[in-house]
Amino acid sequence: MKLVDLLSGTGAEMTAAVKSTEINGVTRDSRQVTKRDLFVAVPGAVVDGAQFADEAVARGAVAVVTERPLTLKCPTIQVESARRALAVIAANFYKRPADGLNLLAVTGTNGKTTTACLLESICAAGGASCGVIGTIHSKFAGRVLPSSHTTPDPLELHRIFREMVEAGVDTVVMEVSSHAMTQDRVFGLTFRAAAFTNLSRDHLDYHKEIEDYFQAKRRLFVENLSAGGVAVVNSDDTYCNRIYTELRGMKRMAWKFSRQANAEISAVNAELTHLGIRATLKTPAGDIPVKSSLVGTHNLENILAAAGVALSAGFSRRDVQDGIERMQGVPGRMERIEDREVVALVDYAHTDDALRRVLESIRSFTKGRLIVVFGCGGDRDRGKRPLMGAAAAEGGDVAVITSDNPRSEDPDEIIGQITVGVEKAGFKRISQGKARAGEKGYLVEADRAQAIALAASLAKPGDVILIAGKGHETYQLIDGESRPFDDRLQAAEALKARG
Numbered sequence: 001m002k003l004v005d006l007l008s009g010t011g012a013e014m015t016a017a018v019k020s021t022e023i024n025g026v027t028r029d030s031r032q033v034t035k036r037d038l039f040v041a042v043p044g045a046v047v048d049g050a051q052f053a054d055e056a057v058a059r060g061a062v063a064v065v066t067e068r069p070l071t072l073k074c075p076t077i078q079v080e081s082a083r084r085a086l087a088v089i090a091a092n093f094y095k096r097p098a099d100g101l102n103l104l105a106v107t108g109t110n111g112k113t114t115t116a117c118l119l120e121s122i123c124a125a126g127g128a129s130c131g132v133i134g135t136i137h138s139k140f141a142g143r144v145l146p147s148s149h150t151t152p153d154p155l156e157l158h159r160i161f162r163e164m165v166e167a168g169v170d171t172v173v174m175e176v177s178s179h180a181m182t183q184d185r186v187f188g189l190t191f192r193a194a195a196f197t198n199l200s201r202d203h204l205d206y207h208k209e210i211e212d213y214f215q216a217k218r219r220l221f222v223e224n225l226s227a228g229g230v231a232v233v234n235s236d237d238t239y240c241n242r243i244y245t246e247l248r249g250m251k252r253m254a255w256k257f258s259r260q261a262n263a264e265i266s267a268v269n270a271e272l273t274h275l276g277i278r279a280t281l282k283t284p285a286g287d288i289p290v291k292s293s294l295v296g297t298h299n300l301e302n303i304l305a306a307a308g309v310a311l312s313a314g315f316s317r318r319d320v321q322d323g324i325e326r327m328q329g330v331p332g333r334m335e336r337i338e339d340r341e342v343v344a345l346v347d348y349a350h351t352d353d354a355l356r357r358v359l360e361s362i363r364s365f366t367k368g369r370l371i372v373v374f375g376c377g378g379d380r381d382r383g384k385r386p387l388m389g390a391a392a393a394e395g396g397d398v399a400v401i402t403s404d405n406p407r408s409e410d411p412d413e414i415i416g417q418i419t420v421g422v423e424k425a426g427f428k429r430i431s432q433g434k435a436r437a438g439e440k441g442y443l444v445e446a447d448r449a450q451a452i453a454l455a456a457s458l459a460k461p462g463d464v465i466l467i468a469g470k471g472h473e474t475y476q477l478i479d480g481e482s483r484p485f486d487d488r489l490q491a492a493e494a495l496k497a498r499g
Contacts, residue, residue, distance in 0.1 A: 108197030296361025332471025348471025359395030389421030
């Protein structure tokens with residue numbers, strides 16, 4: 001492929017050398033450069049890719065895109081933003097596959113994956129050939145690709161788009177993260193509709209301030225939504241309401257959704273039990289009676305969000321109704337593991353807001369005690385650790401504090417920061433004997449497998465165990481090593497041993 005064609009739309013100067021250079025591949029990783037590649041030197045949080053330009057050329061790169069002047073033995077193309085240039089180059093390299101796709105987006109702190117899966121089911125019910133790109137995996141035409149990020153790097157993203165187009169996919173549901181927006185991974189993409197589920201404290205190790213986090217989310221709606229596209233936002237969330245007000249002021253389409261009756265999309269006659277959800281959705285297209293095997297008020301919100309995006313994208317009320325009913329569950333999202341008279345629920349909740357929502361939902365149908373097993377990730381936002389501790393104490397009866405993905409941190413130090421919030425919320429540390437006798441409080445077991453086993457040993461008939469934080473993950477990150485670990489398998493073993 002000619003370099004001049006790859007650079008189309010980047011604003012780069014088309015010199016004679018650019019026009020005459022042929023390119024075989026594109027990479028942003030100097031270690032992966034092969035003969036006749038284009039190397040895009042992207043500045044990172046720690047190092048600038050431009051530092052590795054000489055190495056890239058030595059490995060066979062015949063051109064380099066950079067944000068700063070470099071003296072190299074090949075064409076050097078200087079651009080204002082290497083990240084944005086990479087997104088455009090990736091689209092050009094794969095022959096702009098997204099141009100022929102109907103793109104739907106979901107963003108927010110919590111609920112992205114479940115909302116995306118609901119949307120996938122609705123699209124399928126409407127006869128669309130639908131692909132999904134998200135936290136758990138990318139999925140299309142019977143293929144499942146593992147995900148390393150919620151929203152892939154532009155080169156991987158457009159490669160997946162190309163494979164989707166060749167497989168006959170016409171509609172793609174994407175989870176779009178705040179990291180993706182900040183790093184311009186979806187630069188140049190246009191979405192027909194997008195949902196904003198909620199915004200609460202998360203990723204502040206990266207964004208520093210929650211306003212910065214919000215501004216990253218906001219970009220999806222002001223930069224990537226098509227001219228006639230619809231934003232579907234949670235009216236029960238302050239930050240979502242800011243987007244709604246701004247878009248309405250710009251004469252752009254925006255719908256609110258709410259569990260109450262004060263929005264374009266709402267729910268009436270809602271029945272929420274341990275078996276699922278029944279409700280009637282009030283929508284601009286008319287009433288839609290729905291039933292779902294998903295449980296909890298937070299999942300009712302996810303249903304409302306998915307219905308709003310689907311309707312705004314042209315799917316029918318019947319599509320929404322059928323799609324919601326067909327969707328049976330999401331891996332690691334309130335996933336049920338049970339043995340005899342005790343139920344364990346495995347959920348990805350890893351923020352204080354998510355933990356509160358899940359505990360509130362479980363409490364509504366729990367006859368016995370609610371035992372929660374959780375920890376917090378290492379090398380991430382430390383400020384949320386006591387907040388998660390408080391959420392567990394306020395919503396549960398017994399908390400077993402353990403490790404999550406400690407990464408390079410000492411698990412005991414993380415646990416110590418969590419217990420500050422647990423105790424401030426009124427829990428005190430208790431013995432296993434007192435926990436079995438019914439006393440409220442918290443226990444500590446740093447080994448996650450042992451913590452799950454401990455929770456199972458404490459449970460009595462009618463009790464529910466929530467194992468929070470890791471959800472679908474099948475590993476634990478400890479001291480730079482990824483070790484096999486699956487909460488669901490551990491829960492099944494612990495419940496069986498209890499019996």
